[in-house]
Amino acid sequence: MTTVDLGTIRRLVSVTVDDVEHRVPEGATIMDVLDSAGADTPRLCQAPNLTPVNACRVCVVEVEGSRPLVPSCARRVEDGMVVRTDTDRVAHSRRMVLELLGSANDMSQAGDDVARWSIEYGADPERYGPVGPPAAAGERGNRHAGHHSAPDGETRATVAQPVTVDNDLYVRDYARCILCYKCVEACGTDAQNTFAIAVAGRGFDATISTEFAVPLPDSACVYCGNCIGVCPTGALKSVAEHERREAGVWDPEGETVTSTICSFCGVGCTLELHVQDNTIVNVTSPHDHSVTHGHLCIKGRFGFQHVQNVAPPRDR
Amino acid sequence: MDLTLLADAPTTAERAAVDAVVGSAPGTGPGSPTDPADGTGAADEGRRDLLLPAFHAVMDAVGWISRGALSYVCETLHVPPAEAYGVATFYALFSVTPRAPRIAHVCDDVGCAAFGGEDLCAAMEERLGPEGSGEEVTWTRSPCLGLCERAPAVFLQTTHGHGQIAPADADAVTHALDGEDVAGPDPVVSTPQAGSPDLELLSRVGVVDPGDLDSYRAAGGYAGLRRALAVGPARVVDEITVASLTGRGGAAFPTGTKWSAVAGSPDPVKYLVCNADESEPGTFKDRVLMEADPFALVEAMTVAGIAVGARLGYLYVRGEYPAAEAALLRAISEARRHGYLGDDVMGSGRVFDLEVRRGAGAYICGEETALMNSLEGRRGEPRAKPPFPTVSGLFGKPTVINNVETLVNVLRIVEQGGPAFASVGSGRSTGTKLFCLSGVVARPGVYEVPMGTTLRELLELAGGVPVGLKAILLGGAAGSFVTPDQLDVPLTLEGTREIGATLGSGVVLCFDESTDFAAVLRRIAGFFRDESCGQCVPCRVGTVRQEEALARIERGREIGGRTVELQLLDDVDRVMTDASICGLGQTAASAVRSALSLGLIGSGGGARRNGDHP
Ligand SMILES: Cc1cc2nc3c(=O)[nH]c(=O)nc-3n(C[C@H](O)[C@H](O)[C@H](O)COP(=O)(O)O)c2cc1C
Ligand code: SF4
Ligand code: SF4
Ligand code: SF4
Ligand code: FES
Ligand code: FES
Numbered sequence: 001m002t003t004v005d006l007g008t009i010r011r012l013v014s015v016t017v018d019d020v021e022h023r024v025p026e027g028a029t030i031m032d033v034l035d036s037a038g039a040d041t042p043r044l045c046q047a048p049n050l051t052p053v054n055a056c057r058v059c060v061v062e063v064e065g066s067r068p069l070v071p072s073c074a075r076r077v078e079d080g081m082v083v084r085t086d087t088d089r090v091a092h093s094r095r096m097v098l099e100l101l102g103s104a105n106d107m108s109q110a111g112d113d114v115a116r117w118s119i120e121y122g123a124d125p126e127r128y129g130p131v132g133p134p135a136a137a138g139e140r141g142n143r144h145a146g147h148h149s150a151p152d153g154e155t156r157a158t159v160a161q162p163v164t165v166d167n168d169l170y171v172r173d174y175a176r177c178i179l180c181y182k183c184v185e186a187c188g189t190d191a192q193n194t195f196a197i198a199v200a201g202r203g204f205d206a207t208i209s210t211e212f213a214v215p216l217p218d219s220a221c222v223y224c225g226n227c228i229g230v231c232p233t234g235a236l237k238s239v240a241e242h243e244r245r246e247a248g249v250w251d252p253e254g255e256t257v258t259s260t261i262c263s264f265c266g267v268g269c270t271l272e273l274h275v276q277d278n279t280i281v282n283v284t285s286p287h288d289h290s291v292t293h294g295h296l297c298i299k300g301r302f303g304f305q306h307v308q309n310v311a312p313p314r315d316r
Numbered sequence: 317m318d319l320t321l322l323a324d325a326p327t328t329a330e331r332a333a334v335d336a337v338v339g340s341a342p343g344t345g346p347g348s349p350t351d352p353a354d355g356t357g358a359a360d361e362g363r364r365d366l367l368l369p370a371f372h373a374v375m376d377a378v379g380w381i382s383r384g385a386l387s388y389v390c391e392t393l394h395v396p397p398a399e400a401y402g403v404a405t406f407y408a409l410f411s412v413t414p415r416a417p418r419i420a421h422v423c424d425d426v427g428c429a430a431f432g433g434e435d436l437c438a439a440m441e442e443r444l445g446p447e448g449s450g451e452e453v454t455w456t457r458s459p460c461l462g463l464c465e466r467a468p469a470v471f472l473q474t475t476h477g478h479g480q481i482a483p484a485d486a487d488a489v490t491h492a493l494d495g496e497d498v499a500g501p502d503p504v505v506s507t508p509q510a511g512s513p514d515l516e517l518l519s520r521v522g523v524v525d526p527g528d529l530d531s532y533r534a535a536g537g538y539a540g541l542r543r544a545l546a547v548g549p550a551r552v553v554d555e556i557t558v559a560s561l562t563g564r565g566g567a568a569f570p571t572g573t574k575w576s577a578v579a580g581s582p583d584p585v586k587y588l589v590c591n592a593d594e595s596e597p598g599t600f601k602d603r604v605l606m607e608a609d610p611f612a613l614v615e616a617m618t619v620a621g622i623a624v625g626a627r628l629g630y631l632y633v634r635g636e637y638p639a640a641e642a643a644l645l646r647a648i649s650e651a652r653r654h655g656y657l658g659d660d661v662m663g664s665g666r667v668f669d670l671e672v673r674r675g676a677g678a679y680i681c682g683e684e685t686a687l688m689n690s691l692e693g694r695r696g697e698p699r700a701k702p703p704f705p706t707v708s709g710l711f712g713k714p715t716v717i718n719n720v721e722t723l724v725n726v727l728r729i730v731e732q733g734g735p736a737f738a739s740v741g742s743g744r745s746t747g748t749k750l751f752c753l754s755g756v757v758a759r760p761g762v763y764e765v766p767m768g769t770t771l772r773e774l775l776e777l778a779g780g781v782p783v784g785l786k787a788i789l790l791g792g793a794a795g796s797f798v799t800p801d802q803l804d805v806p807l808t809l810e811g812t813r814e815i816g817a818t819l820g821s822g823v824v825l826c827f828d829e830s831t832d833f834a835a836v837l838r839r840i841a842g843f844f845r846d847e848s849c850g851q852c853v854p855c856r857v858g859t860v861r862q863e864e865a866l867a868r869i870e871r872g873r874e875i876g877g878r879t880v881e882l883q884l885l886d887d888v889d890r891v892m893t894d895a896s897i898c899g900l901g902q903t904a905a906s907a908v909r910s911a912l913s914l915g916l917i918g919s920g921g922g923a924r925r926n927g928d929h930p
């Protein structure tokens with residue numbers, strides 16, 4: 001977990017970004033430098049409250065002396081480092097990552113930033129041909145590593161598949177999953193230490209899965225919802241949000257956010273109640289909060305029914 | 317961490333298989349990850365490093381990994397079941413769904429397909445039905461099995477043992493599946509130069525009995541270790557540096573630099589790892605060394621381990637190499653019995669021992685950091701570098717990882733001295749080098765030549781420049797094609813770079829004019845699509861799009877015309893090469909790029925739909 005260490009005074013190192021010199025604390029990432037300089041650096045798998053996995057590669061930059069591009073989210077600065085973000089190679093790789101993801105995934109709920117970057121970098125996912133048929137439920141998880149049937153190229157392969165709804169609290173819409181590993185980290189050592197989900201399979205057929213893809217109620221899941229809190233694409237979302245979206249009444253513009261303190265136990269987590277149409281639709285916590293780092297438990301995340309005193313969203 | 321396990325119980329056979337692995341694990345050996353004195357922290361995770369051995373044991377006993385078996389493995393090794401499932405499903409040799417307990421993996425890769433591999437697949441389909449069908453016996457297609465010099469190749473994975481057949485025919489395969497004993501391929505046959513006095517690395521192939529320590533000693537074995545112990549670790553590292561030995565696994569990194577870094581690290585726990593996962597299509601040199609001269613690798617690892625200060629070395633052998641694994645296990649136990657391994661190596665007071673670990677069908681596990689994750693019982697996903705393995709490698713400890721051939725070179729360097737080694741070859745390319753010749757050559761096999769030998773001279777050794785030679789895949793699927801007008805290239809790091817090629821892992825796979833290069837490229841693209849670990853977007857999705865585009869070009873079904881498709885391939889190539897995490901993605905377009913630029917495909921074949929190409 002990334003923590004801001006205020007206790008020790010860190011040495012400053014000198015880094016040049018696009019010919020401008022910056023003095024930054026040792027241990028900062030290149031992305032920290034870019035952020036403080038006000039650059040709009042795209043990112044998908046990075047989160048301030050998670051260990052970098054540098055998997056998506058959309059944040060890459062050129063670093064003098066390195067042949068491949070370097071993920072700015074993970075690479076720590078070194079004194080004298082020379083970084084370039086304004087090159088063709090950087091622009092091309094960023095565009096292609098967005099384009100390749102767009103060609104394989106449903107990115108429509110990945111947020112305004114992703115939509116803006118895609119336009120800015122000129123991603124054109126449609127050039128890979130028409131979308132191929134979606135997988136049946138469970139089919140993608142059953143593919144055998146090292147084997148795939150040879151494509152004819154007439155359509156493009158995607159990760160499209162039905163939404164998994166196997167519990168009352170949240171849904172898993174893996175047609176949107178970009179395999180950013182954030183949920184796995186949040187469920188594992190970065191927050192929850194529950195390890196209910198992991199990456200299974202290999203290559204393009206890799207999925208986020210429980211053991212033998214059993215339904216969540218049969219897994220170790222404790223419904224803390226921390227995976228939902230970090231998912232960047234809308235692949236994981238509360239049943240409340242899913243149902244509103246399905247019904248066409250999802251209204252992010254009309255949403256209000258109210259801060260409060262969770263009353264279930266003595267820890268006192270800060271909660272942000274997201275309210276649409278007088279109903280709590282999601283509960284989050286700020287990732288820079290010193291206690292929660294954005295992570296909650298089932299009571300804070302989902303225990304809001306008693307507040308609004310209405311029937312749970314799905315009665316089984 | 318408390319584990320939540322599925323309710324399914326293991327069968328008696330599954331339980332016994334897992335217990336046997338955990339019971340026999342040398343968990344208290346010197347420097348072992350759970351040795352409480354070594355403070356690696358790995359003990360907090362139980363024996364997660366035994367995950368692959370445990371899964372192998374279950375596969376070998378019952379043919380697949382059931383829920384009950386997985387739960388029992390998790391309980392025994394203290395691994396969360398979702399993570400264990402993620403590991404089991406990463407490897408091609410494991411199955412988490414019921415599968416016939418006797419399976420033939422039939423190579424349809426570039427060195428076999430046109431040389432009987434596709435015909436054999438068709439014959440197997442006729443006999444056993446479609447791939448994967450069948451309750452008791454079945455067959456499946458496989459990437460290169462490292463037996464390309466005797467195509468077509470088959471690997472047998474059954475509950476009554478593992479084996480290799482090459483060259484294979486449908487009768488031999490069906491008989492073997494039915495339980496008949498098969499004689500594995502003889503590595504001596506794969507070494508046409510065997511017995512020649514000019515050899516160094518291959519000098520003992522066909523000369524010594526690979527199962528007999530005395531025979532190895534009679535052929536000069538263990539002179540290297542004796543000298544290494546006499547001169548001491550620092551001097552050995554110096555000799556390696558002076559020799560200018562570069563890694564033979566593909567990346568050609570200076571070995572001395574790695575060794576000095578680890579030897580100089582203040583960390584009391586260090587590891588040595590031998591990368592014997594040889595899976596680059598077209599490569600089989602390490603297999604021949606391990607099968608025919610296993611003591612040499614064991615001795616070389618002992619020299620290396622003691623030189624860098626490691627007390628334990630791991631030998632990660634490709635899962636499809638049962639003969640090599642058996643030869644090494646036998647050699648290690650002999651060496652241990654005679655005091656060449658253990659608590660007091662050759663009476664020197666120094667400690668070094670070896671553990672063999674079996675891969676499970678994943679090319680990516682040849683990448684050094686993926687291999688370390690695999691050894692630790694994780695998915696074989698490459699790690700971010702830095703930190704490099706010399707700083708934080710296996711179990712987070714400073715680690716030297718070297719290829720089999722690199723290590724075997726060490727013996728000669730300690731015996732003859734670094735300068736003698738460096739006097740062969742030129743520049744950074746010193747010593748002799750093994751090449752794997754296959755395809756349309758008269759005498760395929762492993763050849764040893766001094767660095768700087770030309771490609772033409774090498775082909776002469778193997779029976780002459782093949783008639784009708786059209787192109788050579790140099791360096792493997794991650795390498796590139798060269799053409800008959802480039803045969804005078806000196807085989808050095810520098811010489812090949814000059815023509816935009818690479819030595820890679822020493823692959824020299826020859827194709828003649830009858831070759832369907834579109835099919836070859838599609839197989840290469842399909843290989844990378846299958847073998848991508850899936851971690852990073854450029855490679856995970858890029859390899860899929862590359863294969864699709866090649867399929868369209870092959871069928872003359874280009875979207876927007878040839879030029880547009882070539883642009884698309886180039887765009888995908890650039891992002892894979894520039895922005896992938898590891899060498900797999902960074903080289904996944906290399907052979908395709910070179911074939912396109914040489915006009916091996918697209919310059920004739922394939923009807924055009926939208927004729928906007930000049
Ligand atoms: C995808 C991939 C596969 C690799 N496979 C192998 C292999 O099978 N054997 C090997 O020795 N090195 C392989 N390597 C190279 C290793 O990462 C590493 O460089 C090597 O083991 C270091 O040993 P050396 O310096 O002795 O060559 C592979 C690299 C990549 C990127
Ligand atoms: S809800 Fe919590 S425990 Fe369940 S999968 Fe998500 S992070 Fe893991
Ligand atoms: S489900 Fe969401 S958080 Fe998890 S890997 Fe997929 S996109 Fe990332
Ligand atoms: S380049 Fe490919 S194999 Fe390497 S880490 Fe990325 S996805 Fe995995
Ligand atoms: S944000 Fe840096 S690699 Fe994903
Ligand atoms: S064994 Fe078939 S290509 Fe190598």
